[in-house]
Amino acid sequence: MTFDSELDCTIQTGLTTSDGILTGQIRVAATPEMYGPLEKLYDVFNEKLFGGALPGCLLTLQRERRNSYGYFSRKRWVSRAGTFADEIALNPNHFAVTPLLEALQTLCHEMVHQMQSLYGKPGRRGYHNKEFARMMAEVGLQASNTGKPGGKETGESMSDYPIAGGKFLQVVEDLLASGFTIAWMDRFPPVAIVQLAAANTAAPADLGDAASEALTLASLPLSADTLAKLSVQADPSQPPSAPTRTKYTCACMTNIWGKRGILATCGVCGSQFLPAKPTVADREDDKP
Template identity: 45%
Template sequence: MTTPTQEAYEELQYAFDHYNRELFSNELPPCLITLQREKRTYGYFSSKRFVNLRDEKHTDEIAMNPAYFAVISLQEILQTLVHEMVHAWQFHFGKPGRRGYHNREWADKMESVGLMPSSTSAPGGARTGEKMGDYALESGQFLAATEKLLGQGFGISWLDRLPVAVSETVTPTTASGAALGAPLGAGLSGLIHSPVDINRSNRIKYRCPSCASQAWGKPNLRLLCGETACDAAPLLPVDG
């Protein structure tokens, strides 16, 4: 029986291996893929982040933020993965810019694999800079590889029930300017809670769905009700 941990990580590893073959000619070395709730980012790359206790070998990290999985499309999740894979390619085969800066070499590689870098995640944005998104080129390799991946029945199975809100100032699009597909959690009405805007306030209200007890705390906390009858029910963020 496949466990949730196996299922979630094996899906990401499968996608990594697929894009490594299709977009990078299997050049990228293995890395450690993690799920990290880093604020205001869909994912990140960290070179040589882990070391093996037995043989002292290093490996890179590609982190994916599951707090957004329910509120963005599957294509956006996969674009994030490939975006970070380009950072891995540049670390091993190119010359990364100063910390946090996406330079021209990175932008050229992004475009070569079918993703146009953009500071606005839409046509017209700057091609290089500190904070960079991207959009898929209509005839590019990324969309062709993604179509092939989805044709194999690929999907993301596990979604965070308490997602964070996507910034209203960034609306990921295609090269034509059309919005991407529906968020993965769009069809799970009642199971996925309304996104929490982590920038709106330092403290928000939480409520137990069983006994209606309330608490205040920082956004994106995981709180459990202490009432015996509630059986440690998760407190849910509420408006007002």
């Protein structure tokens, strides 16, 4: 399976009808260009990481949970024929200001929830148990409440990071080599997400010594110059945000809250407090 490296969003330019409608307009195919690659991505992950064991789902883009990357909802949809479908939602607020690798991790993370809902024993709503952590490791992702090495692998809110040399990174390498990308980005991500992305300047996860240039680039956010060229900016409809508290976590998992940009060191473990990563909101609804 291959992906077009340069997606052409233009159907026609300068289209003119008999009554003058659409003169000089550019028609786009944004819906298939956005959802088509995501559906193919799900299929590739299903085949390569889950052995084709997942039945499919309805992929959606949801902004309602600003601080989450996505969620899984069991049997959320039903067809007129009475067939149920699970939902996996991704938050487009993050696409422009966080690395592409984060979006790929989010989809895989939620697919693990789907796998566990079908073949395992999920924890209580919102809780990530040891079985979930084991299933994540099997596909090449390490569960971590901080999104970094040393974090707790069980708990309510959970992030993750790729295991160097693991199956997830191997599959992603092939995807990137085939030209996969997310073609469309939200131009106006919320101010809070832009600020958090700017504050979270920790080095990307260890991708292994053999990581390709494409994989390394996918682990980095777009540059400020690139975002400016794409007209991406903090949501102009939102008033300038007043100073708010940011959550910081140290190596021994102690949390503090303070203004953005503070420098603090833990008196117990001696490590620096770093801005906590957003977590992946998880099973929204596990009703059978």
